[in-house]
Amino acid sequence: MSSTLYVYNSYTGQKEKFEALTPPFVGLYVCGPTVYSDVHLGNCRTFLTFDLLYRYLRFLGYKVRYVRNITDAGHLENDADEGEDKIAKKARLEKLEPMEIVQRYTVGFRNVMRLLNALPPSIEPTATGHIVEQIEMVKQILATGLAYEVNGSVYFDVEKYHEKYKNYGKLSGRIVEELIAGAGNEKRTLEGQDEKRNPADFAIWKKASPNHIMRWVSPWGEGFPGWHLECSVMSTKYLGEEFDIHxxxxxxxxxxxEAEIAQNNACCSKGGARYWMHGNMLTVNGKRMGKSEGNAFLPEQLFAGDHPLLEQPYSPMTVRFFMLQAHYRSTLDFTNAGLQAAEKGYKRLMSALNLLPGLKSGNSSDFDWDAFRADVLAAMDDDLNSPVALAHIFEAVKRINSVHEQKEQISAAHLEMIQQWLPDFVQNVFGLLNEEEQQGNEQARLLDSAMQLIIDLRAEARLRKDFGTSDLIRDRLIGSGIQLKDGKEGTTWEKND
RNA sequence: GGUAUCGUGGCCGAGGGGCUAGGCUCAGGUCUGCAAAACCUGCUACAGCGGUUCGAAUCCGCUCGAUACCUCCA
Structure with missing residues (x-):
């Protein structure tokens, strides 16, 4: 299959035509969360970005194996030998087993992603479930002479690696000589560096200190895998030594x-992914949202409006829409005004989609619906330019409204096409569900029939020109958070939040 | 300090040498008993200063400002 998709490859620094290694199959690996605390909204942005990619690839007809790891062996707190594992530390503080910590936050993460309507990955492997494979890779790298063992730890030899492969630092634009010389390290007091031959070297296996809880037996003694190894191992295991997108x-x-690429090359003579894609950060007041910045909030707080920075609750679909309005490689600044604008835009889009089934076709179309569809796809093909795709969709929203108001026409063929295609695209590629419809439970049906009664009574009052009663009903309902909407074809209502 | 990225209308955000997205706000209008809602229409911006060019928001240089990364981080 021939694709028209172009993606920005961080490794080469340019947009490239996406060619799958073995079409129609695509291997996609995404670095998942470290589960020692709740995921915040910034984390979610990255996962929503790749959810969009996953969905679009599927929409194009690819068979995608989407692997997203769960890092359940916590990274160290600092670079020192004495550094504590983050999961182990949290476990100690809360008097829990490390795996209880892992379980709690893994479940929380999955719940949040489900609420945001992100599709689950095909495989969600854990680091602790792949200790054997990680030890195996350490052995392989040692065998090539690109790593060395010191006191039960194994370090990756960056200088030696770079001599052979000449690509360490290419992805991140680092100058290896400076890294090797230890540039930038002045700021930090790095302990435990004496074991390394070079400050740029990194651990692929680390000896466990006596009080380190998470530890495994290895040929080098009891220890735990290095920070970057799991992704090399699990991407290789499930997607192969060379795969499509990371x-x-x-x-x-x-x-x-950078370390991942080096490990892959060192062990398998292949660099892993052919296309590297990186999502940008979510910021709050221009500053990156981060666990350590104190400006992070959790999706649950967002949905409940329960945070000092939040003026109101915002629904999961509002958040998704908000993120779709920015390109994934741009930073996106979180503001209440921005979310409120997104909420309105989202509702406008949904109400146009709701009009679609009831539209009546005419003799011809006043709008080029085929070009519209092509424009949306062209935007997505251009490195997932969802903001531009959305802009085209809003042009269609305007046209749908005009057809509904009988100010313009749409041909039967176009109507049929767009009735099928547009909701499909919005739901399955953008992942935007109609939240109103989602709430079709028993309670909602009861409320709806009660509301219908009230609306009928008010209509009668208005016919009698008893506006005192009709306005009383309207105002009391507003007070209860229900907005009546008088239209040509009768009155409808919606929750006013 | 090093390396990048970025500065777009009231706000958010695309685009990226001439055709100048979109959302929100605001203003007009349609509808309405009045409102609200909804819908329609309108609002020509690219940090500053130079340069290249017939033409620059877009390319180049400088200045100012912001952010990110430089072994925790999505």
């Missing part, structure tokens, strides 16, 4: 992805 947040470029 994604992750911008902040993982260095050192994580």
């Amino acid at each position: 994604g992750g947040g911008m902040d993982l470029k260095f050192p994580h992805h």
